C-alpha cells in the first residue's frame with residue numbers, strides 16, 4: 001500500500017506539469033485582479049468614507065458566478081483594514097452560515113469574542129453583538145456573501161435587523177455589503193431591506209474571452225512549469241468559459257483539471273484532448289452537485305422525469321405530476337401542489353438539469369415538453385447517494 005502512496009507523492013513532486021498547483025485552487029486569492037479595476041475603484045471610493053470616520057453607505061453587489069465579486073470585495077476590504085486603524089470587517093458566507101444564530105455567532109467570533117457551543121438564545125447573541133459594537137470605536141463592515149441562499153431558506157429577518165442596527169448604537173458605525181449572483185432575488189426582498197441595502201449598487205459583468213485569457217495567462221505563469229502549457233490551450237479554456245457565461249472560476253478549473261489529467265496520463269504538456277476531458281469531468285461534477293443539493297420534492301420531481309422519460313422522449317407537466325403523486329404515495333411523504341411542481345420544473349430547467357420547452361398544441365392549448373438534459377446515470381447516482389428514501393425507490 002505504502003508504495004502506491006509513495007508513487008503518488010513522487011509523481012506530484014516530480015510533476016512535469018505543475019510548478020505550483022495552489023495558484024489554480026479556488027481559495028487562492030490573487031494579489032492582482034485584472035479587468036475589475038472599475039469595480040475596485042467604485043468599491044474603494046464608497047468605503048473611503050471610513051477615512052473621515054464616517055460609516056459608508058450599504059452596498060449591494062451582484063453579478064453572475066465567477067465574475068470576481070468575492071475576490072474583489074475581500075481584496076479591497078483587506079487593504080482598507082491594513083491601511084486604516086479605525087476600521088474592521090467581517091466576512092460571512094451565508095450559504096455555509098445560513099441561520100440567524102450562525103450569522104450572529106460568526107460576527108461575534110470575527111470581532112474577537114468566543115461563542116459557547118450551546119445554551120445561548122439568538123436574542124442573547126444579538127445582545128452580545130450589540131455590546132461589542134457599542135464598545136468599539138471602529139467602523140464595522142459586515143459582508144454577507146451569497147445572501148440569496150440564506151434568504152431563500154430563512155427569510156430576510158436577519159437582514160432587516162442588521163439594516164436597522166445603527167439606531168440601537170451610540171453612533172452609526174455598521175455598514176453592510178450584500179453579495180448575490182441571483183439578480184432576480186432582489187425583487188423578492190422586503191422593500192425596506194432592499195432600499196436600505198441598495199444605497200449603493202455595484203454590478204459585476206461577465207468576463208469576455210480576451211479578459212479570461214489574460215486572467216488565465218497570469219495564473220498559468222505561476223502554476224505551470226515551462227513548456228507544460230502553450231497559449232492555444234489557454235485560449236481554448238478561456239473561449240470555453242466565455243461561451244458558458246464568462247465565469248473565471250470555471251476557466252481556472254478547466255485549466256487546473258486539464259493539467260491534472262495530463263499529469264495522470266503521464267504527459268509532459270497539456271493537449272486539447274485533456275481540456276476536452278476536463279470539460280466533461282467538470283460538467284459531470286457540476287451536475288452531481290446541483291442534483292445532490294436539490295430540495296427533497298425537487299428530487300422527487302426529477303425522479304419522476306427520469307422514470308417517465310425511460311420509454312418515451314418527452315413528458316408533459318401533467319404526466320410528471322401523476323408520477324410524482326404516486327411516488328409520494330409509495331414513500332408515504334407529503335405532497336405539493338401541481339402548481340408547485342410546475343415551478344420546480346421551471347427551476348430544474350433553469351439550472352440545466354432538464355429541458356422544458358413550451359409547445360402549442362393548437363386547440364388543446366399550450367403544454368410543456370419535458371426531457372432530461374443530463375446523463376441519466378450521473379443523475380441517478382447523485383439522487384441515491386444523497387437520500388436514503390430515494391435509494392429505496394431504486395432498490396425496490
Ligand SMILES: Nc1ncnc2c1ncn2[C@@H]1O[C@H](COP(=O)(O)OP(=O)(O)OP(=O)(O)O)[C@@H](O)[C@H]1O
Nearest residue numbers: 026033034065066067068069070071181215248249
Ligand atoms: N479579475 C480576476 N483576476 C484573477 N482571478 C479572478 C478574477 N476574477 C475572479 N477570479 C478568480 O475566479 C474565481 C471566482 O471568483 P469569485 O469567487 O470572486 O467569484 P464570485 O463572483 O464571487 O462568484 P460566486 O457568485 O460564485 O461566489 C476565484 O478563484 C478568483 O480568484
